[in-house]
Amino acid sequence: MEGRIVTKTNEASRVAEIGTIKVGRKEKRGGKEIPVSTDYFIADGKYKSKFYDVYEPEPSKIEIFFPSDDIRQVCNERLELRSSKNYDGVGGRLLAFGDGENFDVWAKNKGVYVPIKASEKPELINEMAEKAGTEWYSVLTLRFMILKIKGVWGFWRFSTKAEASSIPQIINTFDYMKEVTGANFVKIPFDLIVTKVVSQKPGTQHSYPIVNLIPHTSQEQLEKVADMTGEIKGLLTSDKIDHYIEDKSNDTSSHDTINEQMTLL
Numbered sequence: 001m002e003g004r005i006v007t008k009t010n011e012a013s014r015v016a017e018i019g020t021i022k023v024g025r026k027e028k029r030g031g032k033e034i035p036v037s038t039d040y041f042i043a044d045g046k047y048k049s050k051f052y053d054v055y056e057p058e059p060s061k062i063e064i065f066f067p068s069d070d071i072r073q074v075c076n077e078r079l080e081l082r083s084s085k086n087y088d089g090v091g092g093r094l095l096a097f098g099d100g101e102n103f104d105v106w107a108k109n110k111g112v113y114v115p116i117k118a119s120e121k122p123e124l125i126n127e128m129a130e131k132a133g134t135e136w137y138s139v140l141t142l143r144f145m146i147l148k149i150k151g152v153w154g155f156w157r158f159s160t161k162a163e164a165s166s167i168p169q170i171i172n173t174f175d176y177m178k179e180v181t182g183a184n185f186v187k188i189p190f191d192l193i194v195t196k197v198v199s200q201k202p203g204t205q206h207s208y209p210i211v212n213l214i215p216h217t218s219q220e221q222l223e224k225v226a227d228m229t230g231e232i233k234g235l236l237t238s239d240k241i242d243h244y245i246e247d248k249s250n251d252t253s254s255h256d257t258i259n260e261q262m263t264l265l
Helices: 049-052 122-132 166-187 219-225 238-265
Strands: 016-028 032-044 060-067 073-084 094-099 102-107 114-119 136-146 155-160 190-198 205-215
Touching: 016 049, 016 205, 032 049, 032 190, 032 205, 073 122, 073 166, 094 122, 102 122, 136 166, 136 190, 155 166, 166 205
Parallel strands: 016 155
Antiparallel strands: 016 032, 060 136, 060 190, 073 094, 073 136, 094 102, 102 114, 136 155, 190 205
């Protein structure tokens, strides 16, 4: 016996959440709190002081890496339906969530989320939104480690509902990296960057933040990463990848020389 009940788990779930990263804050205007977007990251949680020990008050870029290759844990996108104040007097409560086909729906009489399939009850999805007085929306949640933070081991969470901007930007990069590198994307450092842009719609001055995920690797390096499983310890920085490529090249040259000598003999 190993002293633990055997369960299905993953690396991300073994690491505690120590804080959240946001690109918005609330401001008081006319006696009300209004959400305001920012062009910099804001840390929150018990360990936010660790964040500001290594970053300026308004950083637009942070260096991260993912603690797991399980997409459900580190780069999860789902549909959510939350209550309105008119529905339950509170608002914001999670009534249901899912991937478009498989949903977990809150059953008030049972006090648990009940699984349903949209293909079996297609009318239920719209009926729930009408009853709750709100709409379904996409939510992308990233869970990652921050490279510069020392002295504490835990992941940070960033969530966004920007399904027309940040969500496709991040997902496209993440899925491409997973496809090219396989599980090795876990070891690759990324920059999480936020910029604020002005809407191009006529007659509006609305601005909003876009968050991008940028890998610390070139295309040439990415093509080599898939071959490095178990050969490099720690993070796959650009320098380590270059050294790996150089070492492999030297090994090949050495073998070519030996083969030439054997041919001469």
